[in-house]
Amino acid sequence: MTDRTDAADATPGDETAGGWGSVSGMGKVYARERPVGAVETLRRQNKPRGFMCTSCAWGKPASPHLFEFCENGAKSTIWELTSDRCTPSFFQAHTVTELRSWQDYDLEMVGRLTEPLRYDPSTDRYVACTWDEAYEGIASALNALSPPEAVFYASGKASLEASFLYALMARVYGNNNLPDSSNMCHETTSVGLKKVTGSPVGTCVLEDFEHCDAIFYFGQNPGSNSPRFLHPLQDAVKRGCKIITFNPVREAGLLHFINPQNPLQMVTQTPTDLSHMYLQVRPGGDIAALMGICKHVFASDAAQRHAGAEGLLDRAFIEEHTTGLETFAAAAAQASWEDIERHSGLTRSDLEAAADVYVQSRNVIGVYGMGLTQHVHGSQSIGMLVNLLLLRGNIGREGAGICPVRGHSNVQGQRTVGISEKPELVPLDRLAELFAFEPPRKKGRTTVEVCEGVQDGSVKAFVGLGGNFVRAIPDRDAMEPAWQSLDLTVYVATKLNRSHVVHGKASYLLPCLVRSETDVQAGVPQAVSIEDSFSHIHGSMGHATPASAHLRSETAIVAGMANALLPAHPKRPWLSWGQDYTRIRSLIEATYPDMFRDYSARMFHNGGFYRGNPAHERQWKTESGTAEFTTPTVQTALGIGDAEGRLHLITMRSNDQFNTTIYGFSDRLRGLEGSRMVLLMAPDDMAGQGVRPGDVVALVTDAGDGVVREVSGLTVTAFKLPRGCVGGYYPEMNPLVPLWYHDEASKTPAAKGVPVRIRRAG
Template sequence: MSKKTIRKYDGPAGGWGALKSVATHLLEQDIPLRGARTLLKANQPDGFDCPGCAWPDRDHTSTFEFCENGAKAVAAESTRHRAGPELFAQYTVSQLAGYSDYWLEDQGRLTTPMRYDAASDRYLPVGWDQAFALIAAHLNGLASPDEAIFYTSGRTSNEAAFLYQLFVREFGTNNFPDCSNMCHEPSGVALKHQIGVGKGTVSLHDFELADAIFIFGQNPGTNHPRMLGELREASRRGARIVSFNPLRERGLERFADPKDTLQMLHYGSTPISSDYCQLRIGGDLAAVKGMIKHVLERDAEALLEGRASLLDRAFIAEHTTGFDAFAASVAAESWDVIVAESGLSEAQLRHAGDIYLGADKVICCWGMGITQHKHSVATIQMIVNLLLLRGHLGRPGAGACPVRGHSNVQGDRTMMIYEKPPQDFLDRLQAVFGFEPPREDGYDTIGAIEAMRDGRARTFFAMGGNFATATPDTDATHRALRNCDLTVHVTTKLNRSHLVHGRDALILPCLGRTEIDVQEAGPQAVTVEDSMSMVHLSAGINPPASDALLSEPAIVARLAEATLGGRSRIPWRWLVCDYDRIRDLVAQVFDDFQDFNARVRVPGGFRLSNTARDRVWVNPAGRAVFCAHAVPTDNPIHRARARNPDRPVFNLSTLRSHDQYNTTIYGLNDRYRGVFGERRVLFIHADDIAALGMRAGDRVDLESLAEDGVRRMARRFMLVAYDIPRGCLSAYYPETNALVPLSSFADEARTPTSKSIPVVVLPHRPDPEADAPAQRDIPATVVN
């Protein structure tokens, strides 16, 4: 285990540190030369789409855009390490479960289908035909198709996702929990109601035109590094960039572009945020409402003085509804409440409001720091209210920009990986394919866990991802999965979910995005949709990690054939011989994909329509809706503090380290936050450490103050003094997922509230059962 060190990081995001980190990862995966060649083919017209984040590229035809975490994702998938049958012969499942997530990932690419053998507590090789027959037997033996759960990761291609939803709906259920349920579900819910489309309205070109960019609850330096290039250029041409984030994040402060030779040679960097607002965790709705209050007050002053309105009154009159009631709710909200709940001063909020008023074109971006809260839908709608005031929707250089995570999470939802499918879509499925699809809503992620836990669901099938680790309430989720008769995971590498299994279990290895996919008609390409609705091709360039691997579309087709047999009239295997055939079917179901095969072969692909961008409002109101929301003063954190008046109650937000993408752990360093060789750290204000009577470097336990009465603990975290508001904490997930109750989720959207967890901090008490030997402490060096 590497030496644990905490030391302040003074460099910019990117720069030489990013290049060194990528080189280290390529060497660790034994692919320095092939890895460099592979990286140069990422996001190119004749290459593959990066398996990392969903941030778009310039028309997908640009020269190589360096991205540290994208490079890590490519290196991890292209690794020469192999997790074949020999690994599973060496270790029992119980032994594997004792290793860290980092160690499991580092074993390399899976090579062979494996089936769990209870007698030996090992995974043993199994043939593909036997695997599909086993799954089909379990599925066809269920009392109802609704006893099966079909999970989807955001890395699944459009073609695989379309076939997957088609098979599952012909099988007879809408049980489609997916990673959207755990991240940007509130964005879709909020935007669909308010502007008629559940996606962002901007393109990369809009970033070239914006006068002001407001960033809420997002850390692009770690989660979307390529976004820093757009922010850098905006900063250089004088756009104001205002960041709202509880932690000081280096990627929002300074960035050195590794492609800028002059800047690299001179160790220079570009400032990113012109203004940095360190609000309290969960204070975003109050902060945005404070900005709006300032804008409306200044507008009222202008009108009284006989000057022109500061609002876009023509846009409001022609395109919106609800303005008067909304304005009244803002006027009624007191500055005292806004200041107390946001953690920002009135002067700070008025200054941010003035920046908004001084800009002709405004973009608002947000990430999971907004979506994983109790009031996330209301917060997003307040952000959109801000945009509506001056007509910043449907015109160049302005709009809403929810920044998605996984590379095709938006595309999967477009392909209708969705537990609540609209009836017109189901009608179209029936017309095209001749079967009656199920009409009842299915389980989302939380509903799926509850159903498995309670015995209402008996089979779990995962198309990618790491469900056991990504989900909240770790103990409850693990019990739910172990309560299944069968768990199946389609995957490229070993992860924790494969070790938290049902009574029967399968691991099915698939091709990765970087690998050549050869079917009967020759090498195939899949398509993905990025955060800004661009659809483009992705074709791998590396030989498969094993001759036994199947593509995700092939796995779905063979499973459908095995399960449905003669009941289905869909030629599943024929479709997979040439993915153009799948895309032709997509075009028959979705109007936006007409001439799919021709349009996607244009270099850069094509952009899907967006009614809100065209100022067409496809919602019940027929207009964009101003939504009135009071600043929340009775959230779980408020109630926890009221119940515990005699001890300090903190608000904990989970986050990623820099050596991590979602649940995939690439290493044990978090360079920008100064953490090396350690993941169990707790970021806390230095004065809060002193108030607890502790010192930086001490070990503590966290207890969640859940309202369901269940005691949830996360143990052995090292205190790290950090620039974060008092009363707020941050720590990495998945280590802290155990603290999030299933019952704590976003209003209307049911996304786990992983960014706002009431906790108390306790001195660490060793627990032999909880403290696994592989995780025991090496003393840390703390450098002030």
């Protein structure tokens, strides 16, 4: 491995993903949660006729491993199957005001919610109610409002069946206010990729990783966020594939991996070295880094052609399938290496070496995560990565393509079946024909626009299908007081979380089954389905005993709400749909016939079934009808640049959490233990800022809008980062992210490059 960082300065910690550390991490959560039926459930996880993990959206292979789960997937399953219960008696002992002072971890560790609950303002407690009382109360509150005043949010975990009904319910009610967790993470992909390839999702399938020669990897951490990805990465490296990594943070999951399913590696503790080059790019510096690589590709191509050779660009592909090359090539020629090095934080020699790997590789995959997208100009970063791939025809053929790594297990699928605030992405005419109503045509609200509406009073009700919305959003200290002015909040949930105790005037908690539990409707066991990051649809069937006899499935809950909320109509038999999910799949197939042909018959095929992707077949659904080279208007994706004393904050997740769910306080892969209130800093920046390891400081936002945003009580911790960059944990750092600081095209919060300053105690 060629490691372009000094090993002597490497971040302390395990620096090896997998191995016994991973086994130990799972064991600790297992011992604490004392899960019911978890061993048998884990045996079935991500396998045909088993259940599909509710953690990340990584693909499910047709030939699964003996254990087709990772550390985080196992933690998620164990966490869901905990033996702890949050019963109505818990709320008799605690007011909601008191619970608001609890830490997030302590709220979720109370255990599984067991019965439907409504907020009683006279006692400041949640009290038990019947399902019918909850549905009727929700319907009464929503019907007292104008439809644009209500929002229907989805977390990204609900099944395709529940998601389809949920979107249909919102539209029959009268709005397209259907934001989901994509708005907070990968919406930039949906907007940016669609503009340049015509597809809002990645073009790769899982098998492409068996045929790639190089992987250019940007801003994603598989060790903590998608550990099953480490298996194909390890296999690729072993057959000679080179991984070129761009990430401000040295992440163990892209350095070394010990496969827990390889007895020899486990016994000898001999890891596979993954990254051929590991380049610690500055936050937002990916545009400049990619420009430097492309600049060298153009120069090398010109040199070869001058010498009489064919050249390096795939000119046949470019001529037939693309537009915009000339303008982009001119911009690359004009870009100075001085500016490229300054904005990227990388040297010309390293970028040229990376470019040489690119041109020497027949098949290249571009992988990325939110480190690339969660910036003010994140959409332009995506365009630059697509530019690089297009130069040598690396989209639409085996072993090549662009691969965003999604988070929630069905966040991509929810968009596929209609959860979108953008009406142009939904077959509204077909819905009108099938369900006898006139769908709303006005654009709905994104997550940022929902928050703006809560603040200005134009949003009065929030219905949440899973998730922890209040904890996940930006500008949280301003949002929480505004949130409590809502007329209604409804939360479909499995465990208590922060959002539930920051509630509206009327509030309901609706406890649901988890995907691994048996779902029986009208005496018949039901199956659901999800879509992975590779556009494959998988059936999922739970087998574990439900945590409570009072729980209902998400699908049944949506059907019950819709039945109470909306006028009866023979073409919309909500309760009947909620009792037979095959009928819902027939509706999805009728709405999207090209993608869901023979839906129920195919969803349990090994490896799922492929719903298709035009860009994968080199069919470009863009305005030009071709794949589009784009020319960036900026050299950094940051929205606010450098200034004396200013730093840029990267928000990060530990390997002991999934999104806002905290499983524990061990960030083993970074060598951090015991507290999440840490501020990671490069030693040179510590010296420049006059702080030392162990100092307790505050961070304040340096956005220039006059609003005071601060997170205090952070312990300074030395860490190898690029100069001018600091790191802290999500969601603890969310109060520092201004609501208006987001990607220009998608409104995704720009949480990977927040301008901040240090305020020292005293």
